[in-house]
Amino acid sequence: MVDITDPTSSDHRPAIVICAWDAKEAAWDPIEDLSGQPWxxxxxxxxAVPAxxxxxxxxTLSAHLSDGRTRALLLVGRTRRSDGFRVQIRAENRTLDGAGRMNRVGPSVARATAPVADMVRALNEAGLIADASSDAEDDVGSYLLYSVLANLEEGVDTPAIGLLRAPEGExxxxxxRAVKTAAQAMARHLSPLPRSRAG
Structure with a gap:
């Protein structure tokens, strides 16, 4: 796997970080074959960033996003509130236990910057039942989504940040297939890295 932090990297494609935040989630494995290369x-x-x-x-995710070569982040987890796939549109300013605000000076809600409509359309076209939802579930996924959005550096191109939820038991x-489809939809919106960032 190419190290995003390696300044000698010769791969000039923009990076999409994919993170399944639950250590028990075994469905998403970026290494598809014996080559050892990620999809x-x-x-x-x-x-791939492990749980x-x-x-x-x-x-860790914020550090990846501060690197100009990382242009997107796809968080992957489960939903307890739907029988279909969901792309979560927003996250609330809440601590993990839901008892208070994570960030005292941050906004109450942060909105995903990923191309949500295109992701949902691509998922449906791939034969997967999917929708977009502003329902922020009280879990690590929502916590991470808000955290990385609230900690984006100012004055840089905003990366595409989204959260894909699969139904429990899927x-x-x-x-x-859903992770690949969502990542492909995100990639279609990414422009090539300028040489100053790629080198």
């Missing part, structure tokens, strides 16, 4: 959509490359403690994971094959 990537056309025009982009994927960087970890939520605060550590939030810092099989590995369908989840893998």
């Amino acid at each position: 990537s959509p056309a025009g982009a490359r994927t960087v 970890a403690d939520p605060d550590i994971l939030a810092s 099989g590995d094959a369908a989840v893998t």
Whole structure:
């Protein structure tokens, strides 16, 4: 796997970080074959970030997003509120336990920057029942979505950040297909890296 932080990297495609935040989630594995190379959509490359403690994971994801070569983040998890796939549109300013605000000076709600409509359309065209939802579930996924959106650096191009939820009990094959489909939809909106960032 190409290291996004390696300044000698010769891969000039913009990176999409894909993170399944639940350590028990085995459905998404970016390594498809014996080559050891991660799957990537056309025009982009994927960087898999494994599950970890939520605060550590939030810092890790924000660090990836501060690198100009990372142009997108796709969070992947489960939904308890739908029988179909969902692309979550927003996240609330809440601590993990829901007892208070995560960020005292931050906005009450942060909106995903990913091309949600295109992602939902692509999922449906792939034969997967999917919709967009502003229903922010009280879990690590919503916590991470708000955290990375609230910590984006000012004055830089806004990366595409989205959260894909699979129904509980959905099989590995369908989840893998949904992740690939959503990432491909995101990649279609990414422009090539300028040489100053690519080098």
